[in-house]
Amino acid sequence: MEAATLPIxxxxxxxxxxxxxxxxxxxxILRVPGAAIPGVLAPTIFFLGLNGVFGALTELRGFEVGSYxxxxxxxxxxxxxxxxGAAAGVNLxxxxxxxxxxxxxxSPAPRWVLLAGTVLAASTRALIPATFVLAIxxxxxxGWPGIDGLLVTYLMVAAMAAVAAxxxxxxxxRFKSQSAAPLMQSGMMALVLFTTAYAPLALLQxxxxxxxxxxxxxxxxxxxxxxxxxxxxxxxxxxxxVALVALLAVLGSLALREMRRTNV
Amino acid sequence: MGTAAIAVERLERSFxxxxxxxxxxxxxxxxxxYGFLGPNGAGKTTTVRMLTTxxxxxxxRATVAGxxxxxxxxxxxxSIGVALQxxxxxxLMTGRELIRLQATxxxxxxxxGRRRADALLERVDLADAAxxxxxxxxxxxxxxxxxxxxxxxxxxxxxLDEPTTGLDPVSRKTIWEEVRALNDVxxxxxxxxxYLEEADQLADNVGIIDRGLxxxxxxxxxxxxxxxxxxxxLQLEEGSIATAEExxxxxxxxxPPVDGRTVLVEVENGAADIPRVVRALDEAGVAVxxxxxxxxxxxxxxxxxxxxxxxxxxxxxERGALTA
Amino acid sequence: MxGLATNLRVVRALGLRSIRQTFRRPQLMAPILVFPTLxxxxxxxxxxxxxDLPGFPPVQSFLQFMLAGAMMQxxxxxxxxxxxxxxxxxxxxxxxxxxxxxxxxxxxxxxxLAGTAAxxxxxxLWFFAIGIAFGAEIEGGIAGAAIAVLLVTATAMAVGGxxxxxxxxxxxxxxxxGLFPLVLVVLxxxxxxFPVDLMIEPARTIAEYNPFSFIAEGxxxxxxxxxxxxxxxxxLLAIAAIVALGMGxxxxxxxxxxxxx
Numbered sequence: 001m002e003a004a005t006l007p008i009x010x011x012x013x014x015x016x017x018x019x020x021x022x023x024x025x026x027x028x029i030l031r032v033p034g035a036a037i038p039g040v041l042a043p044t045i046f047f048l049g050l051n052g053v054f055g056a057l058t059e060l061r062g063f064e065v066g067s068y069x070x071x072x073x074x075x076x077x078x079x080x081x082x083x084x085g086a087a088a089g090v091n092l093x094x095x096x097x098x099x100x101x102x103x104x105x106x107s108p109a110p111r112w113v114l115l116a117g118t119v120l121a122a123s124t125r126a127l128i129p130a131t132f133v134l135a136i137x138x139x140x141x142x143g144w145p146g147i148d149g150l151l152v153t154y155l156m157v158a159a160m161a162a163v164a165a166x167x168x169x170x171x172x173x174r175f176k177s178q179s180a181a182p183l184m185q186s187g188m189m190a191l192v193l194f195t196t197a198y199a200p201l202a203l204l205q206x207x208x209x210x211x212x213x214x215x216x217x218x219x220x221x222x223x224x225x226x227x228x229x230x231x232x233x234x235x236x237x238x239x240x241x242v243a244l245v246a247l248l249a250v251l252g253s254l255a256l257r258e259m260r261r262t263n264v
Numbered sequence: 265m266g267t268a269a270i271a272v273e274r275l276e277r278s279f280x281x282x283x284x285x286x287x288x289x290x291x292x293x294x295x296x297x298y299g300f301l302g303p304n305g306a307g308k309t310t311t312v313r314m315l316t317t318x319x320x321x322x323x324x325r326a327t328v329a330g331x332x333x334x335x336x337x338x339x340x341x342x343s344i345g346v347a348l349q350x351x352x353x354x355x356l357m358t359g360r361e362l363i364r365l366q367a368t369x370x371x372x373x374x375x376x377g378r379r380r381a382d383a384l385l386e387r388v389d390l391a392d393a394a395x396x397x398x399x400x401x402x403x404x405x406x407x408x409x410x411x412x413x414x415x416x417x418x419x420x421x422x423x424l425d426e427p428t429t430g431l432d433p434v435s436r437k438t439i440w441e442e443v444r445a446l447n448d449v450x451x452x453x454x455x456x457x458x459y460l461e462e463a464d465q466l467a468d469n470v471g472i473i474d475r476g477l478x479x480x481x482x483x484x485x486x487x488x489x490x491x492x493x494x495x496x497x498l499q500l501e502e503g504s505i506a507t508a509e510e511x512x513x514x515x516x517x518x519x520p521p522v523d524g525r526t527v528l529v530e531v532e533n534g535a536a537d538i539p540r541v542v543r544a545l546d547e548a549g550v551a552v553x554x555x556x557x558x559x560x561x562x563x564x565x566x567x568x569x570x571x572x573x574x575x576x577x578x579x580x581x582e583r584g585a586l587t588a
Numbered sequence: 589m590x591g592l593a594t595n596l597r598v599v600r601a602l603g604l605r606s607i608r609q610t611f612r613r614p615q616l617m618a619p620i621l622v623f624p625t626l627x628x629x630x631x632x633x634x635x636x637x638x639x640d641l642p643g644f645p646p647v648q649s650f651l652q653f654m655l656a657g658a659m660m661q662x663x664x665x666x667x668x669x670x671x672x673x674x675x676x677x678x679x680x681x682x683x684x685x686x687x688x689x690x691x692x693x694x695x696x697x698x699x700x701l702a703g704t705a706a707x708x709x710x711x712x713l714w715f716f717a718i719g720i721a722f723g724a725e726i727e728g729g730i731a732g733a734a735i736a737v738l739l740v741t742a743t744a745m746a747v748g749g750x751x752x753x754x755x756x757x758x759x760x761x762x763x764x765x766g767l768f769p770l771v772l773v774v775l776x777x778x779x780x781x782f783p784v785d786l787m788i789e790p791a792r793t794i795a796e797y798n799p800f801s802f803i804a805e806g807x808x809x810x811x812x813x814x815x816x817x818x819x820x821x822x823x824l825l826a827i828a829a830i831v832a833l834g835m836g837x838x839x840x841x842x843x844x845x846x847x848x849x
Binding site: 010013016017020024027028031032098099100101102103104105106107108109110262263264 | 316318319320339341342344346348350351352353354356357361364366368370371374397413
């Protein structure tokens with residue numbers, strides 16, 4: 001027999017593999033009844049609960065936004081993204097525990113392709129809870145963000161989910177166990193909520209204001225919030241984009257490193 | 265004959281202080297079926313994982329299909345098919361989806377992948393179940409599916425890690441037939457097993473591994489012939505073992521016992537020595553439950569090299585059974 | 589009565605097992621403390637200026653106000669995890685072994701709840717430690733703290749009872765786990781995190797009648813003001829109501845399980 005070669009151009013094979021892995025990830029939602037519900041509902045529940053609880057904060061001086069719903073909904077959408085991405089990490093950990101990942105690792109598919117499948121699946125999946133929250137928030141008083149606002153927000157949501165999936169994947173590959181799940185979830189929760197999530201910077205307690213100022217996700221929250229509380233500008237958007245690109249670069253390379261070290 | 269499909273030189277793998285594989289050498293020719301035999305924990309799976317690039321060796325080197333497992337890992341992966349011990353299957357996928365995914369992973373174009381998937385499902389007799397979820401498959405069906413998936417890209421070398429462990433005899437025979445059929449068209453097969461009969465039946469060459477070292481290697485017939493002598497297997501009453509052993513020791517060499525009611529004695533002259541054994545036991549007043557003449561098996565080879573029996577030995581070699 | 593003595597021994601044995609299980613796997617225990625602690629930090633940091641709102645009850649700080657909410661959250665998680673643990677026992681077949689033994693059925697659930705109670709106790713102590721470390725004052729002193737700890741522990745068991753009922757009915761751990769968001773809903777619709785008077789409708793009306801609001805107030809009063817017999821009594825009544833509900837549901841689920849097999 002001749003030596004085996006990849007029969008079609010590599011880039012096409014890689015794309016096909018990423019697509020196939022994303023299709024497999026969809027099975028989780030489509031084929032397990034009720035599996036999607038917690039992930040879709042949780043951000044909405046948080047939104048409704050937090051809104052009911054903290055809605056009165058808008059009466060404080062310094063809170064320029066009239067509607068707490070408008071202020072909060074982008075945070076809930078990003079929270080959903082964090083949750084979805086972390087869940088992708090949990091699924092990867094389960095795949096490792098059950099030996100499924102070995103099947104992918106003995107194939108000639110490059111490691112980055114395997115990671116991309118998980119990350120992109122999470123990215124697209126996060127749009128579902130985000131849309132659900134938005135659909136609930138609009139009739140409750142959240143302002144319509146406009147098409148540009150909506151696009152920016154969804155972009156932030158998809159990218160945040162990718163960041164979370166890189167974080168979750170990194171931990172899954174490092175610990176090879178689903179028991180790392182709380183770390184995956186709480187890490188993302190902290191990242192999204194230690195920001196101007198609940199109140200503008202000026203109204204945060206000093207220690208949280210300090211943390212929020214150095215937390216790159218604050219820029220993401222502010223960028224996603226633009227359309228809901230005012231108008232979208234490039235100046236309000238690019239810091240969020242930079243933050244996401246930086247987070248993706250760092251967490252993505254850490255995750256890829258772990259993916260490459262599975263055989264050590 | 266031909267270049268080596270698998271060549272291993274002083275291959276080693278340690279986990280902290282545990283040396284799972286302690287420096288092994290082996291060579292598998294193209295078109296050969298190589299049986300890697302050993303008890304649980306001997307280092308079989310660790311070796312396979314190194315050869316399939318799932319684990320980095322901590323010493324030595326290995327090439328598979330002409331490619332180095334460390335430096336040319338991706339080329340190795342393109343050349344091999346692997347069916348691992350934990351049949352790595354997704355219970356939510358259907359059989360057809362799984363083989364198609366495997367085809368995509370191997371870089372096969374869509375249409376070709378689908379065609380091969382359908383053909384392989386027919387071949388392993390899963391065509392009817394192909395659109396059912398794997399979660400509902402039996403153990404035998406899962407193994408057949410795993411095997412089919414490993415073949416979708418027509419690999420040069422096929423690695424099977426304990427392919428029939430836990431299967432019923434019928435499913436086991438099916439897998440064996442499939443392995444033979446693959447080998448007939450030239451696929452090299454590296455097979456690990458703890459079942460003697462499997463190694464005996466399938467392998468052109470057998471490597472016996474114990475505690476991380478290869479203790480014997482060669483064609484099964486040759487390994488057994490080296491031992492030469494058959495042994496008599498006596499099933500006795502409890503309490504008469506010591507007397508029986510003393511009586512038999514004068515006729516042949518005692519072998520390590522398998523349980524508390526059996527005595528094994530190697531006899532140089534085969535069946536001709538049976539009357540002597542019976543007489544000796546009779547004179548010693550020992551009642552015999554059953555008596556068999558057992559020709560050397562790979563277990564005996566293992567015993568000769570390590571002093572212990574192989575685990576999972578359910579069937580010994582050929583037997584001439586005499587029951588009192 | 590030898591029957592009662594035997595059953596108490598069984599409860600003790602199962603209880604010890606449940607406690608050992610809980611604390612032997614810290615990675616499962618950690619989220620019950622970690623998440624509420626994180627949220628406590630975020631909420632006091634983010635919404636802390638709420639104390640400036642007109643109508644906000646007089647408190648030393650928002651942290652002092654929120655301690656009760658954090659404890660409520662932790663005990664809900666503990667109760668939920670108790671239900672999950674029982675569901676796992678069911679899936680594993682351990683409970684079948686207990687059913688086949690000559691013991692009273694209620695001992696199975698009670699024994700399970702011992703672990704939940706231990707977690708509830710631990711979380712109450714944890715948040716008191718955090719509160720004190722970050723400068724919150726416990727107005728009711730040691731006695732007040734003791735009352736709060738007792739209420740939290742009892743509520744954890746009560747919630748665990750409901751979780752156990754669900755576990756007995758469904759027999760599946762992932763279903764019990766999936767109900768966790770609902771648990772949060774119940775808390776949000778109470779005075780656990782914010783004064784009821786300042787909540788937005790319809791959350792406000794629901795919170796006024798939510799038994800968990802009474803419990804939250806019962807836990808909070810000793811911390812922010814001092815021991816109040818009425819608040820404590822109302823909290824105890826609310827706990828009793830939840831216990832009754834849990835027991836009723838558990839009994840029905842047990843009967844169903846034994847009938848269906």
